[in-house]
Amino acid sequence: MDIQFNHFPYPIYIAEQSFPSLIDRLSRQIGKKFLLTDQHVAQLYSEQLEKLQSIEQVYVHTLPAGEESKSLSAYQEVLTKMAVLDFTRSDCFIAWGGGVIGDLGGFIASTYLRGIPFIQVPTTLLAMVDSAIGGKTGLNFATYKNQIGSFYQPQWVHIDPAYLKTLDHRQINNGLAEVIKYGILCDPNLFEQIKVSKDQLDYFSIIRRSLEIKHHYVSQDPYDQGQRQFLNLGHTFGHAIEAVSHHQIHHGEAVAIGLSWIAQASYQLGWTHTDLKPLLESVYQQHGLSHDFVGDSFDLLNAMTHDKKSLGQKIHLIIPIEIGHCIREAIPTSELMSWIQAGRGK
Amino acid sequence: MDIQFNHFPYPIYIAEQSFPSLIDRLSRQIGKKFLLTDQHVAQLYSEQLEKLQSIEQVYVHTLPAGEESKSLSAYQEVLTKMAVLDFTRSDCFIAWGGGVIGDLGGFIASTYLRGIPFIQVPTTLLAMVDSAIGGKTGLNFATYKNQIGSFYQPQWVHIDPAYLKTLDHRQINNGLAEVIKYGILCDPNLFEQIKVSKDQLDYFSIIRRSLEIKHHYVSQDPYDQGQRQFLNLGHTFGHAIEAVSHHQIHHGEAVAIGLSWIAQASYQLGWTHTDLKPLLESVYQQHGLSHDFVGDSFDLLNAMTHDKKSLGQKIHLIIPIEIGHCIREAIPTSELMSWIQAGRGK
Numbered sequence: 001m002d003i004q005f006n007h008f009p010y011p012i013y014i015a016e017q018s019f020p021s022l023i024d025r026l027s028r029q030i031g032k033k034f035l036l037t038d039q040h041v042a043q044l045y046s047e048q049l050e051k052l053q054s055i056e057q058v059y060v061h062t063l064p065a066g067e068e069s070k071s072l073s074a075y076q077e078v079l080t081k082m083a084v085l086d087f088t089r090s091d092c093f094i095a096w097g098g099g100v101i102g103d104l105g106g107f108i109a110s111t112y113l114r115g116i117p118f119i120q121v122p123t124t125l126l127a128m129v130d131s132a133i134g135g136k137t138g139l140n141f142a143t144y145k146n147q148i149g150s151f152y153q154p155q156w157v158h159i160d161p162a163y164l165k166t167l168d169h170r171q172i173n174n175g176l177a178e179v180i181k182y183g184i185l186c187d188p189n190l191f192e193q194i195k196v197s198k199d200q201l202d203y204f205s206i207i208r209r210s211l212e213i214k215h216h217y218v219s220q221d222p223y224d225q226g227q228r229q230f231l232n233l234g235h236t237f238g239h240a241i242e243a244v245s246h247h248q249i250h251h252g253e254a255v256a257i258g259l260s261w262i263a264q265a266s267y268q269l270g271w272t273h274t275d276l277k278p279l280l281e282s283v284y285q286q287h288g289l290s291h292d293f294v295g296d297s298f299d300l301l302n303a304m305t306h307d308k309k310s311l312g313q314k315i316h317l318i319i320p321i322e323i324g325h326c327i328r329e330a331i332p333t334s335e336l337m338s339w340i341q342a343g344r345g346k
Numbered sequence: 347m348d349i350q351f352n353h354f355p356y357p358i359y360i361a362e363q364s365f366p367s368l369i370d371r372l373s374r375q376i377g378k379k380f381l382l383t384d385q386h387v388a389q390l391y392s393e394q395l396e397k398l399q400s401i402e403q404v405y406v407h408t409l410p411a412g413e414e415s416k417s418l419s420a421y422q423e424v425l426t427k428m429a430v431l432d433f434t435r436s437d438c439f440i441a442w443g444g445g446v447i448g449d450l451g452g453f454i455a456s457t458y459l460r461g462i463p464f465i466q467v468p469t470t471l472l473a474m475v476d477s478a479i480g481g482k483t484g485l486n487f488a489t490y491k492n493q494i495g496s497f498y499q500p501q502w503v504h505i506d507p508a509y510l511k512t513l514d515h516r517q518i519n520n521g522l523a524e525v526i527k528y529g530i531l532c533d534p535n536l537f538e539q540i541k542v543s544k545d546q547l548d549y550f551s552i553i554r555r556s557l558e559i560k561h562h563y564v565s566q567d568p569y570d571q572g573q574r575q576f577l578n579l580g581h582t583f584g585h586a587i588e589a590v591s592h593h594q595i596h597h598g599e600a601v602a603i604g605l606s607w608i609a610q611a612s613y614q615l616g617w618t619h620t621d622l623k624p625l626l627e628s629v630y631q632q633h634g635l636s637h638d639f640v641g642d643s644f645d646l647l648n649a650m651t652h653d654k655k656s657l658g659q660k661i662h663l664i665i666p667i668e669i670g671h672c673i674r675e676a677i678p679t680s681e682l683m684s685w686i687q688a689g690r691g692k
Contacts, residue, residue: 111457144429148457150461
């Protein structure tokens with residue numbers, strides 16, 4: 001049976017091996033259904049795809065897997081198909097895939113006829129613990145990630161941890177980095193929970209707790225004006241690392257490095273007396289996450305000031321004090337280089 | 347001195363010859379300013395443009411005048427420039443023009459970095475009484491109007507009726523049709539007020555009252571799920587007429603015809619005992635608005651069922667009962683042809 005989170009503004013159904021209830025729920029959804037997925041998911045779950053396609057009034061559109069599909073041209077391709085199929089505001093849009101499909105799908109659903117009902121079915125750990133929840137949608141544009149986007153809440157979300165079985169270690173790490181972030185932000189227990197090997201992780205519990213924490217911040221600040229920025233812990237450095245590596249380093253991997261750097265900088269620059277590095281090291285070692293990135297500090301600085309989180313001449317950094325407690329500070333961009341250097345231990 | 351509407355969720359400044367206070371207010375706006383306009387406005391108000399350009403950190407972008415600029419390619423063109431200029435979430439976007447610039451500008455402002463502050467400076471009557479207020483943004487796509495869009499409120503709106511002096515009769519009519527709509531919806535006095543020649547119209551008063559009425563509906567239903575649909579009075583036919591005429595008939599002209607048809611159909615089909623046609627005729631004659639459109643009824647029906655207001659198998663029509671009172675009814679699309687024919691008196 002599905003568990004439904006009651007304190008979310010929309011239902012989040014979460015259960016192991018719950019594909020039959022997904023089919024059931026989609027069959028009861030009124031109107032036409034546009035289902036967006038990628039070739040990777042479509043191939044791995046071809047049997048599920050067949051069953052999904054057999055639901056009445058379902059139209060499936062498959063994009064190439066990967067970040068490249070988060071583009072204005074993919075956006076246009078999908079919108080054209082929806083217009084040809086005469087989708088109206090009473091029809092719905094389903095994103096079945098990882099963060100790319102969810103982010104792109106959310107942007108499409110939020111802007112087609114100024115918004116149609118949107119359903120998220122995340123298939124990666126990163127999407128389950130982070131991107132499918134909170135209402136941020138986005139496209140990459142002009143070399144920047146999420147340069148275009150909107151805030152748009154799904155009508156409901158279906159989470160089945162069974163999808164995690166087909167993820168490789170790198171993809172699991174991509175999501176785990178966000179879980180580590182939630183732990184550092186406000187939950188030492190969650191941080192403890194992931195100090196075991198991947199096959200011993202209690203994904204159901206981790207996902208559930210992660211969503212509660214994310215919701216805690218999002219509900220106070222849906223449009224990312226203040227409190228929600230705590231969720232950017234590790235991301236200011238992380239986004240820059242992703243960009244400078246030309247996305248060879250994936251989001252979660254970059255966030256993990258970013259978390260390590262900001263913890264290190266916080267200690268080195270005297271914001272905390274607690275050296276978090278040894279604590280992070282044990283978790284990183286357990287999962288094969290890296291602390292380090294070989295890249296030019298000036299390139300990183302440059303990428304950081306392009307980042308949308310820069311507000312004029314200051315940038316908001318989320319600074320770890322101890323596991324479970326962070327603070328938010330506006331740091332002049334002129335001081336950012338010292339944070340990068342302290343973070344890298346240079 | 348500007349009048350500020352206090353019951354709006356954002357300030358609307360309205361005053362005759364208030365360009366100096368616009369300059370003043372924009373000068374005090376923090377961050378960079380991206381000002382979008384069209385060649386027509388830029389040419390007519392070249393002196394104002396010079397003064398606007400002399401404000402610190404203002405970047406002006408001029409698009410060709412006309413509906414063609416409400417396109418995904420114009421959207422992309424502007425976003426590219428904003429990205430190159432490193433616009434951040436603390437910078438702002440100004441739409442200085444009519445409905446096309448306001449609708450496109452609003453969509454850009456709402457989606458660039460998931461939304462940056464947006465300022466509306468409408469220069470046409472239609473934009474002043476309707477499109478600049480209420481938060482609807484839109485682009486045309488795949489032959490449909492506003493097929494892509496969002497709901498996004500401006501930070502503030504500056505209305506200067508002095509801009510109306512450079513509008514021709516056809517452009518004034520474009521806005522007057524919406525004012526007539528507001529009158530039929532809920533204000534017999536407003537309807538009375540426009541029974542004078544164009545040069546005797548009290549624009550300040552008409553604009554103010556129109557905005558109050560629009561706000562009344564929008565505030566109850568910002569995302570257009572029910573109550574706001576009253577504002578579609580005359581628009582279900584109107585949009586179809588626009589589309590079938592390939593936009594040779596402008597929005598307001600089509601709405602005027604749509605108002606006349608729906609009033610006529612309401613009477614013919616027995617929804618009201620009041621024949622509104624003579625009342626409408628006197629106003630239409632005064633301003634040179636037409637009741638009629640020569641076009642195929644099946645083409646109109648086809649265009650109507652493509653319209654986003656169609657919810658599955660029913661369509662919501664706003665039906666006039668008398669001047670100042672309308673009702674909202676879900677009509678099966680199968681009955682729409684009888685409404686078209688009754689409206690056309692056939």
